[in-house]
Amino acid sequence: xxxxxxxxxxxxxxxxxxxxxxxxxxxxxxxxxxxxxxxxxxxxxxxxxxxxxxxxxxxxxxxxxxxxxxxxxxxxxxxxxxxxxxxxxxxxxxxxxxxxxxxxxxxxxxxxxxxxxxxxxxxxxxxxxxxxxxxxxxxxxxxxxxxxxxxxxxxxxxxxxxxxxxxxxxxxxxxxxxxxxxxxxxxxxxxxxxxxxxxxxxxxxxxxxxxxxxxxxxxxxxxxxxxxxxxxxxxxxxxxxxxxxxxxxxxxxxxxxxxxxxxxxxxxxxxxxxxxxxxxxxxxxxxxxxxxxxxxxxxxxxxxxxxxxxxxxxxxxxxxxxxxxxxxxxxxxxxxxxxxxxxxxxxxxxxxxxxxxxxxxxxxxxxxxxxxxxxxxxxxxxxxxxxxxxxxxxxxxxxxxxxxxxxxxxxxxxxxxxxxxxxxxxxx
Amino acid sequence: xxxxxxxxxxxxxxxxxxxxxxxxxxxxxxxxxxxxxxxxxxxxxxxxxxxxxxxxxxxxxxxxxxxxxxxxxxxxxxxxxxxxxxxxxxxxxxxxxxxxxxxxxxxxxxxxxxxxxxxxxxxxxxxxxxxxxxxxxxxxxxxxxxxxxxxxxxxxxxxxxxxxxxxxxxxxxxxxxxxxxxxxxxxxxxxxxxxxxxxxxxxxxxxxxxxxxxxxxxxxxxxxxxxxxxxxxxxxxxxxxxxxxxxxxxxxxxxxxxxxxxxxxxxxxxxxxxxxxxxxxxxxxxxxxxx
Numbered sequence: 155x156x157x158x159x160x161x162x163x164x165x166x167x168x169x170x171x172x173x174x175x176x177x178x179x180x181x182x183x184x185x186x187x188x189x190x191x192x193x194x195x196x197x198x199x200x201x202x203x204x205x206x207x208x209x210x211x212x213x214x215x216x217x218x219x220x221x222x223x224x225x226x227x228x229x230x231x232x233x234x235x236x237x238x239x240x241x242x243x244x245x246x247x248x249x250x251x252x253x254x255x256x257x258x259x260x261x262x263x264x265x266x267x268x269x270x271x272x273x274x275x276x277x278x279x280x281x282x283x284x285x286x287x288x289x290x291x292x293x294x295x296x297x298x299x300x301x302x303x304x305x306x307x308x309x310x311x312x313x314x315x316x317x318x319x320x321x322x323x324x325x326x327x328x329x330x331x332x333x334x335x336x337x338x339x340x341x342x343x344x345x346x347x348x349x350x351x352x353x354x355x356x357x358x359x360x361x362x363x364x365x366x367x368x369x370x371x372x373x374x375x376x377x378x379x380x381x382x383x384x385x386x387x388x389x390x391x392x393x394x395x396x397x398x399x400x401x402x403x404x405x406x407x408x409x410x411x412x413x414x415x416x417x418x419x420x421x422x423x424x425x426x427x428x429x430x431x432x433x434x435x436x437x438x439x440x441x442x443x444x445x446x447x448x449x450x451x452x453x454x455x456x457x458x459x460x461x462x463x464x465x466x467x468x469x470x471x472x473x474x475x476x477x478x479x480x481x482x483x484x485x486x487x488x489x490x491x492x493x494x495x496x497x498x499x500x501x502x503x504x505x506x507x508x509x510x511x512x513x514x515x516x517x518x519x520x521x522x523x524x525x526x527x528x529x530x531x532x533x534x535x536x537x538x539x540x541x542x543x544x545x546x547x548x549x550x551x552x553x554x555x556x557x558x559x560x561x562x563x564x565x566x567x568x569x570x571x572x573x574x575x576x577x578x579x580x581x582x
Numbered sequence: 583x584x585x586x587x588x589x590x591x592x593x594x595x596x597x598x599x600x601x602x603x604x605x606x607x608x609x610x611x612x613x614x615x616x617x618x619x620x621x622x623x624x625x626x627x628x629x630x631x632x633x634x635x636x637x638x639x640x641x642x643x644x645x646x647x648x649x650x651x652x653x654x655x656x657x658x659x660x661x662x663x664x665x666x667x668x669x670x671x672x673x674x675x676x677x678x679x680x681x682x683x684x685x686x687x688x689x690x691x692x693x694x695x696x697x698x699x700x701x702x703x704x705x706x707x708x709x710x711x712x713x714x715x716x717x718x719x720x721x722x723x724x725x726x727x728x729x730x731x732x733x734x735x736x737x738x739x740x741x742x743x744x745x746x747x748x749x750x751x752x753x754x755x756x757x758x759x760x761x762x763x764x765x766x767x768x769x770x771x772x773x774x775x776x777x778x779x780x781x782x783x784x785x786x787x788x789x790x791x792x793x794x795x796x797x798x799x800x801x802x803x804x805x806x807x808x809x810x811x812x813x814x815x816x817x818x819x820x821x822x823x824x825x826x827x828x829x830x831x832x833x834x835x836x837x838x839x840x841x842x843x844x845x846x847x848x849x850x851x852x853x854x855x856x857x858x859x860x861x862x863x864x865x866x867x868x869x870x871x872x873x
Contacts, residue, residue, distance in 0.1 A: 169871065245599060248706035250870040256600035263597065267704045274626060276633045281626075288622040289705055 159341055159372040160223040160246065164255035166396075167216040167241050215241040217396040218255070225260075228373040230383040230390035230404055232411050237393040239376045240345060243267060246374065247343050261372070264291060264339030270330030275319035279310055279329055282318055286333045300336045307362075308332035328355060335362045341372045360385065380408050380486025409484040412529050413550045420444075420452040422549040429543070435470035435509070436534045436542035443530075443551045452551050456525060456558040456572050460518040464532060465511075473506045474539065477514045480531035480546065489528070489570045492516065524572035525555035602867055608859055613708045623715035627690075628722050642723035643730050646678040653678075657803045666805045668834050669746050672734055676833055677802035677826045679727055680764040683720045684771075684822055685793050691716035691772025692789050695780050699873045709866045710859070713776045717769045724761075735833070749835040760828035763844075763851055767821040770854030777858075777865040780873050801826050806843070818843040821851035 216238040223229050233239050244250045247265030272289040273282050287297035305311055308329040367373055367386055377383050390407035392400040400410050422441040444461040445451045454460045478493030494514040495501040531546040559574045632638045657663040658670030665673035691713040698712050735748050779785035800822045809817045818824055824847020
């Protein structure tokens with residue numbers, strides 16, 4: 155097939171868990187194992203248990219992934235942490251070997267698993283551009299040709315001869331991204347590099363990325379930022395626990411990803427093993443969506459009020475605690491963020507919350523949300539001090555538009571809101 | 583990575599990534615493609631090495647020079663160590679030059695895979711570039727220290743109060759060969775240590791100990807002629823012995839050409855480098871996962 159850029163066939167990668175926990179072996183362990191191994195061979199029972207143990211200490215970060223990417227296609231890759239996204243990109247950018255299967259890449263690959271790889275704090279901006287460019291595989295003449303463009307993009311002209319250790323973190327990132335953005339491979343493999351920096355910088359990076367996409371280059375793009383995925387890609391694959399679970403047009407894949415794994419009951423209960431130890435003294439218990447008649451539901455009507463309750467316990471008093479929600483659509487659009495102590499009076503009254511059992515509750519007014527599916531995320535934190543708990547995809551519910559304004563026209567309405575506005579029509 | 587095969591079909595590069603097992607080819611073509619990266623890594627090493635030091639690059643001279651002074655006082659004057667008829671300062675400094683290159687390679691290349699961990703886990707390039715650049719960047723220090731040696735030779739030649747005269751013989755033309763031998767030895771040991779260090783951090787503790795031990799078995803403070811005749815070839819199994827003797831012969835015109843000794847040293851050096859290359863290549867595919 156002449157128009158194929160990447161072909162991935164049954165690709166798998168196994169990691170030893172021990173490696174990530176202990177990071178490295180000592181010589182003594184290897185010597186001891188070397189002495190023990192031959193002895194062990196005499197006992198079949200031992201050998202069996204050793205084999206089981208070895209299997210248990212390994213995990214498949216990727217298992218039997220098969221897909222292909224056409225030339226000029228921009229393919230998104232999404233999945234939860236640990237789903238295997240980074241492993242996939244590492245294999246495709248030749249950082250690590252697959253354990254099974256193979257991948258075929260047609261053309262020159264450039265990979266951006268990180269910006270600023272190999273940056274040295276003692277070197278100046280100018281020197282780091284040359285070094286980083288070479289590390290990313292650019293030819294010296296190529297770097298020199300693009301040098302001015304890179305500097306202009308980074309907006310650090312007046313500090314270009316200053317060691318980067320004196321840069322602010324924003325300047326550092328801008329310079330690092332600027333070099334990376336001027337890579338011109340036929341196939342670009344990009345990890346979460348846009349998730350850094352301030353909003354202005356992110357906008358700029360995103361703009362550059364969509365330029366790249368429009369130039370007809372093949373891009374494999376991993377991100378947690380659903381709006382970036384939606385904006386840049388047309389098709390997306392979803393990874394879950396090392397397996398490819400879906401390949402679909404991006405909107406459908408994002409919807410699937412955001413809504414997969416939730417029982418559609420209208421209630422989310424956190425079990426002990428889902429709560430990280432750092433959350434203490436905050437312990438989330440449940441999150442519920444209630445309709446106008448106070449029943450727990452997974453489908454609410456747009457024309458009725460919707461109540462959301464977060465139930466939690468505090469094992470010790472917490473000062474300045476705010477418990478709140480994010481609401482976003484399964485298309486990845488942010489609707490709003492709200493906290494229980496947003497109100498100044500409540501903020502004063504609950505300046506310190508004593509240990510105990512709580513419910514924080516709010517009600518959305520009728521005629522507020524448009525039809526569609528919504529994801530509720532939960533956040534419990536003390537501003538600028540500590541984030542106790544976060545679950546960005548705690549619960550999902552559906553809004554039914556029956557009776558909402560404009561239903562006489564059978565068309566989907568764009569937007570998160572579906573307000574009933576007091577229109578007036580005057581004939582003049 | 584390892585079993586990567588690049589084929590050209592209708593002017594398009596096709597890269598096949600598949601699991602690699604056992605011993606793999608050296609893939610030196612890939613290393614050649616990345617020669618600019620090796621150059622930049624050497625350049626970075628040199629640029630960064632003496633940043634924020636008060637004395638800067640003069641450290642490259644101070645280290646061997648002060649060692650030479652100490653050796654001269656302790657071994658030359660007090661212990662009356664023989665030095666093959668060469669003034670002791672010149673004798674020891676000539677040995678310290680390739681020795682400095684070697685020890686720097688031992689410690690820098692040995693740790694290079696760890697210090698460059700962030701690059702190894704994020705970008706592809708032939709991993710060999712890292713220890714290679716570490717070894718080669720030692721040449722800059724070597725060149726600086728060499729200038730001092732030239733000064734010393736001139737001093738001994740034109741000082742009428744000294745009866746010793748350095749006789750420059752055609753042997754000096756062989757000096758580059760001995761330098762290459764020093765580099766091969768350094769690279770061989772550096773490759774072994776760097777690859778082992780990824781898996782066994784014990785290497786970090788072994789390096790200083792190894793350096794000290796190796797100094798004792800290398801003829802720097804004493805002449806190789808002190809070693810009994812029948813043990814000479816065994817002694818030459820240390821490739822640095824051949825290198826140091828070769829340097830003295832080429833530069834100072836020490837009487838005996840180090841024939842069989844250099845041959846043995848060169849053979850061992852080449853074995854070290856070739857096995858080092860293959861071991862490094864074999865371990866390479868796990869570097870990103872284990873480092």
